[in-house]
Amino acid sequence: MLLYDFLTQLPSMSTISKGVSTLSSTIVGYIVPAVLSWLFIYATYQIFLHPLHRYPGPLAAKLTDAYSGFYAFQRRLHLKTWQNQRAYGTVVRQGPNKLVFSTIKAIQDIYKNDRTTKPEAYIALGPALTVAATLTARDRHVHRYKRQLVGQALSERFMRIFEPTMINQVDLFITYLLQSAKESIPVNITERSKYLSFNLAGLLGFGYDFGMQTSEENKFMPMMLEAGEYWSNIFFQWPNTRKFRLGLVFVQVLRQTRGKYLALVEKMITSRTKQEKDAQQDLYSILAGSLDTGAGGLRQSELWAEANLFLPGAGDTTKTALSSIFFYLSRNPDCYEKLAHEIRSTFKDGSEIRGPALAGCHYLRACIDEALRMSPPAPGILWRDLHPGNDDLPFIVDGHVIPRGTTVGVNIYSIHHNEEYFPDPFSFHPERWLDDSATPERKKIMREAFIPFSLGPRGCAGKAMAYLEVSLVVAKTLWYFDFGRAPGGLGEIGAGAPGMGHGRERQGEFQLFDTFTASHDGPYLAFRSRDGLFS
Template identity: 30%
Template structure:
């Protein structure tokens, strides 16, 4: 009995101390903290728990939209990412320390946080993504796109259709694999996701877990035990991704070839004493992921919205089919003038940003201002792409697919609030390749096939989950050749 009473006293003391700590934390956060004037939910002012809960649930982007609509949407893209004269650079946050190769001390164009080192990387990688290089690489891209177009004829004739989501992902991984490693993954040979794709996506999840653990260092020790098997699996997946990437890069480097791909220019421009083979493998691994999943995401979303809006599909179909007389005429340069095709892609990028998470940056020494708010040094800041592009104050009828807003802008639409490629010195280096992929894939698909959405009740946003990148729902589609030849 005495033991029970003792335990009861201990519990009461613990509860009292917890209440005291929370009370003091609340008083400090609400009345004395340097960020006390920043609008937002009061629970998030005293703890990272709400953020982490939203993050782990996979619904964090949608929660951010609600919060921004309630508390106000900061116009912070250029302040944080764009670079301002007389202002120090907002460097990348700790989140980037959890990716592939980072654990062994090798950074990439994406994970490198030091501005001066990143600038060097961008300089020697720039040639691989120039307009000239994209034209040289177009034949390699077209080979995979044409394989995909032929495959759609077979898969699309099935009674239940086929999963456009995974097939597009296989296509874009084959494209970036071919450009980065000198050979495709052969992902289009199967309707199931290629094992390397799964490993690569799992490696991204490790970064998410590291971010959560960094926010709760004490709790993190217990989570390391509780989630030991899951974290071990993620770590093994990341290590496997690193090994596969390194072997593939070494194979490409030692193979004599005249093909023009990413590594052609990188190997020509690098200093081997500075840029090692493992460094190139880190770049290639990130470029495969960044250049494939994001492109597939945008195309899947665009096709979903088009199939839900027959007037938009009819307008795009008319533009594409009236412009070209044969399949072989559809190229990177010939699709550049298609105004509505461009607008469709931009609207898909706005409604469903391919990188849905806010990219964290650190306020530099001495502090700085963001959207008019003075912030102390060391604070992590970001602009949430979903909140910016779907906020009611930034776009008229933001949840509606209206490609025409990119052709005849309304005064109610602030188009600069959609920044799917980010901006500034850390903006996407591969945007030229992304546009080549998206324009030619969508144009060829629409030129050849009449498409039908099989799961008409699908709610794309409701069934999506974010874990660093999107976990997208199945998009079941039937396809019928309209009676044209595919060369």
């Protein structure tokens, strides 16, 4: 009876249905209009009242960082920014609180300025890093201290010490080209450059040889880092994706490889820390004793943070520089012949090709600079904030007073393809760097607009390493081989083509995919050893 009485007192299904209907009506009647009103107010403020409302730019970019995140997802943010700057002018609002510039004056005001720092979003560039590294440190004093330490291992003086190790690795690269030439197998320069560059990064950083030029075991590492950089760039451009873990649904497939990579980094560090500090001339010999190397666990240490950003930082820039210069030489026969003549007339034997001797190869340096101009290793925007503090001075960029809370930057691809600074910007023309008829003012303008490694106190410290590595590889390759595009479809990989999308139509331009640094494929080249140089 008690159960019966209880059940008879329960509301009927029709009563429940009416309650649900009433609740739904309440949601539709109050909550939805409230949300729509909020969105209307937000959009009105962003478009008409925000401190940046006077700056032109795409409507979607004024409302949300999802605009940049979308094009980062497509790996073409550098191209879209270039297109926006052609449409809207030299300063574009490319986010609710972001302005991107394209002038020499802006470069100076943003990057050669002690009052600017890196945004908090830079922490997205590390694999779950909790400790600031040289690349991500916002505090100028912390950055300056760490930069001085890391910079010692990347200085020109240290490169002279490291050069024999680098030459050994370059010779392995040449050996692979010889084997490919004998077997008439085309070579994917992107692939081989990755293995060379990451081997050198491991050796320079921690005296550790990943063995990627001779073994398959660790070849997953560049692929893992490329995937990580891709997602990190999305998080970097659209920070809420990291905050709300929106990307995790896509990156679950990477977790196993990521664990394998982190275990490899840990093995590299621990094997080095077991040795005496001065057992090898490498980055660790400089950092040991100066940075926390494992308090609270290795993966929470400053050494861990530096290692995880040093490897892609030292490896990625040079693989792009190498791939692009081989691409442009293979498609510009006059430049190829001129450079080959310079190398082959300067050296009597391949063993003579070393850093100091290469300093006199001016056309080689011009070819490298032109490749870096056309296809910069970090083609996108290196964002900066005004350093937080009590500084009440106005922040002025290219004559614009920048409101506090605004993030600013220069799109490297845009500045390198600005016709005002580089006439005929999509043509590979190394002679522009050697033109004796150019006025001092014209030369000064080109140099100031040329920022493949950024500049200022937070510019890339690895410039000397990149130039030495690329110079050695290109010079030794041209000494020992002739090369050209692979036959058939393979020979077109890496080039632009109609149908690839706006900005990718140029067949003579090496195609970069913006992942903060750059990913790419090709060129595929066929090598032929020069007569009598190999026994």
